[in-house]
Amino acid sequence: MGSAVAAPSVNQETKKKKYPYYIEKPLEEGRVQKFLEIFAAFLRHSNYKPLLEIYSRASTKCSRCANTCQIYQATGDPKDIPCYRSNILLDIYRRHFTIGGWLRGRILGDPGLQEETIDEMLDTFYHCTGCRRCSLECPMGIDHGLMMRLTRNILSEMDIIPKALLVSVREQLEGKTANTSAIPAPAMMDTCEFLEEELEELTGHPIKFPIDQENVEYVFFPAVSDYLLEPDTLMGNAAVLYAAGDQDNWTIGSQYFDGINYGLFYNDAILGRIVEKEIAETRRLKGKKILIGECGHASRSAKAFAPTFNDGEEIPVISIQEYTLNAIEQGKIELDPDAIGETVTYHDPCNIARSGWLVEQPRKILKSFVKNFVEMEPHGKANYCCGGGGGTVSVDEVYDYRMKVSGKIKADQIRATGAEIVVAPCANCKKQLKELVEFYKIPATVVGLHDLILRALRLPPIDKSSEENNEQKSQEEQILEGSGTHA
């Protein structure tokens, strides 16, 4: 009887959990048991177990990663050291899923996972932006970014996930519009028509955004938010494809046109389902390659995981940056070296730079036409995150954290370059960096890579010269044919 009375008071204590971000269905009770059940399922049904076995033995908690982490450098809180964070999960693994841990519970009375640890995890694993800079320094080869993703994955399976990510992905996978920004296909097409008019006004050329063209080389998936926020990036993309002679060789699919994949940040199953949608749309249109627009995580999720989730014939993934560099190197497009007078710096999106995949390509592009190019230090593989990685940029309620903590070092870095233009080929980074330069009053403009390319792209004057050519030709024809009947 006594215990029956005591139980509700414990429950009351556990009610009204505080979450650092909005949660749609906050789980109030049974969180510990649920976490352990889901963790156990992961160990049974995925490849994480051998990895955790190695990591839990290899981790020495040496904290060498502390030097690399911009979160720890901003807060100085030992709890923000990457290996401290990973150890929370590894310790749950040791205690609940190894014989040593079982003994620890039986002999030493270690009570195991507690409610407070759930609170700590749902907070600290969203402090991490998943930039994986720490992976460069860990002498034991531990990928703390992966531990972050696994923990978030378990939490998301118990509905602990920022609402901003959840509702976006739900619309992408189950909604009518099938994209994270809930843009209906007719609206996307209306925007494309508008951008075609803008391009015609700007260049005089009939540059198109082809929709649902079949049997083309490239099916294009930008971060879908570009259709709301980034006209110059999209126009730059289309203009380069046009200038390189591929106007009829690329398309946007009206049934699925979003490159964004938040699954990369918190849930492997969702990551797979989103990649499968890109593959299915490419296959529907009989396209040969997946072309990803300017977006770090969209590029990485497709490039790294299309082979994993594609059951059929291989579909290569390329980034628009690779495409454009190739067009420059093959002499298909020409950029005006006098078009950009400003000092320009380049921000490496972590998801394409940390692995070394897209580090040199954007620099070769920029240096081919930008006179005053300055690097941030450090840069390339060792770059600092914009501070909004891992999906946090979409979580408005952590704005203060992104400005004052996670983005602080990046703001210092940008200011130190003295650059007037910051190029960031990533929708996610651009949003964060635009907010950062505004917050810190840094006199710099943040743009995409193709925004600058659009300014410098040399296109032949079209209207008059082509008419003249036609006239000339018809005169030649007249002479050759000896006929004066042509008008």
Next chain:
Amino acid sequence: MAQIELAGKMFDIDEDGFIQDASDWDENVGAAIAPTEGVTEMTEEHWKVVNYIRDYYLEFGVAPMVRKLCKSTGFDMKKIYELFPSGPAKGACKIAGLPKPTGCV
């Protein structure tokens, strides 16, 4: 879900005060939301932006691209931010009764 009374009607709102059912919106409701986004008085210029967004939303189901908004209203981004200090997506769209933008917006 929280509720709020705006211009005599009750609305469900999300955590950031975006109304959930856009069909019940009218200009009085827009004017009642405006002060929460730092707009003290809805002038003709404010309405030009809000009405354009509203009409576009009713036709296409989403807010217009920012460049299109500027071009159609004749206001540049600077002017839009002067009118709506919290910006077009979070400020003007909220006053126009649109749901909170999702994704990388």
